[in-house]
Amino acid sequence: MSWRDLDEGDIRVRPNRRGSRPRTKERPAHADAVIGLVVGVDRGRYTCLVTRESPGSAAEGDGERTVLAMKARELGRSRVVVGDRVALVGDTTGRPDSLARIVRVEERTSVLRRTADDSDPIERVIVANADQLVIVTALADPEPRPRMIDRCLVAAYDAGLEPLLALTKADIVDAQAFVSTYAPLDVDYVVTAQDGHDIRGIDELRKRLTGRISVLVGHSGVGKSTLVNALVPGAGRSTGEVNDVTGRGRHTSTNAVALRLPESGWVIDTPGVRSFGLAHIDPDRIVDHFPDLAQGTDDCPRGCTHDEPDCALDAWVAGGHAGPAGPARLESLRRLLESRSAAEEW
Structure with a gap:
């Protein structure tokens, strides 16, 4: 056999040594791992x-x-x-x-991911094997950012995680008006408020987290680390204040960490990020999480964005196929789809 018949995959030349040996793709099984x-x-x-x-x-x-x-x-x-x-x-x-x-x-049961922005095709895995996404948002100081929440909901639906809204600072603003915005989506929520050194509602939040693996996300200053410290004594997560000029919080969590709850289950505290890109998510996967509307897309034109004049969902809802909450559900779905293509800093 001539050397011209070989390529670099056949042999590996080892400098200053005689001979060579074929490469192998076999890897150890690590049965004792x-x-x-x-x-x-x-x-x-x-x-x-x-x-x-x-x-x-x-x-x-x-x-x-x-x-x-x-x-x-x-x-x-x-x-x-x-x-x-x-x-x-x-x-x-x-x-x-x-x-x-x-x-x-090992094989993952779920993956929460994002892209740097909506034009970046590269996915970044944030957390693996969680079953619940806790979206922490303040009702005031800083003001809530509905589009950020919508984006987190889209990411939760795509990852197969159950979303939970954790609303903080209800001692400043009543939560009811904000909660009504998400009523058509049937998103579960817990309201907390600072009461001196105690947090009202923390026991209810603890019940929703017990026995589960929950990821906490939220932009800086919403009280995420404060909740973690209350849920996990001795966690020692740093807390920060909101900037009076920008209305933004200072990043206090610099890396993700999993903390075991005293009863059972885990909470994963994640650092705040400035953007939550959803370029990797197929809009049809979002619609699938609205079973009362998904059937109505069968008559949509190819490539329908579900927010155009020929979209079949309008007729589906008008015909009562999605029930009494159909119009509000359709509006919420379109808001989520719009959030996928409208980047906003946290």
Whole structure:
């Protein structure tokens, strides 16, 4: 065989050494890997929680431990995020100065993602394996931003997460007028208010979070970290004030972190972001979350944006097929679809 018949995939030349060997795509199975939960990410280091039930653990029965890990080279550009269940090899004892390797990301049940803006096709995974998205917004100081909330609702529907509105600062403004805006969407909500050193409504919020994996999102200054500190004693999340000039809060959470609730379940506190792009979301997937309206799109023209003169949804609603709440539901759907293509800073 001539060297002209070979390519770089056939052999690897090793400088200053005689001979060469064929490349292989086979990778170790890592059957003895320990399964851990990623609870924190900081500059390429992953804090993982390993429990005694972890299969393949050489230290089964020694209780729960925290293991610091880095991503193995074989994962390439694959992103590991808070909430991921990962396979760990190497030093998984959790001793000080030890470092394990993440060699595999287990299959995800859900993925919350965003793009940098609505023109950016690159998706960024925020959190994995959550089942509830808690949208924290203040009723005043700073003023609520309905479009931001709409965008979070779209992201929740796309990810298969159940949305929950957590409305703070009801001691300043009554929540009823704001809540009525989202009544047609049947979005669950909890209202909280500061009462001296206590937070009214925190027990009700705790009930909605118990036994679940909940992601908290919201722009800066809405009281997200204050809620986390009340829900998880000792969490120590920094809180900040709202700027009197800009009306915006100062970023206090700089990285996502998963915190275990005292009863059961987890809350994942995320840092505030300036934009929440939805370029990766197909509008039809949003409509699917409105089953009373989705059937009415069968007669829509191809490529219908559901907000144009020929849209079949108008006739569907006018004919009473979507029930008494049809007109309000259609208006809400179109508002969500519009939010997908109208970027707004948080």
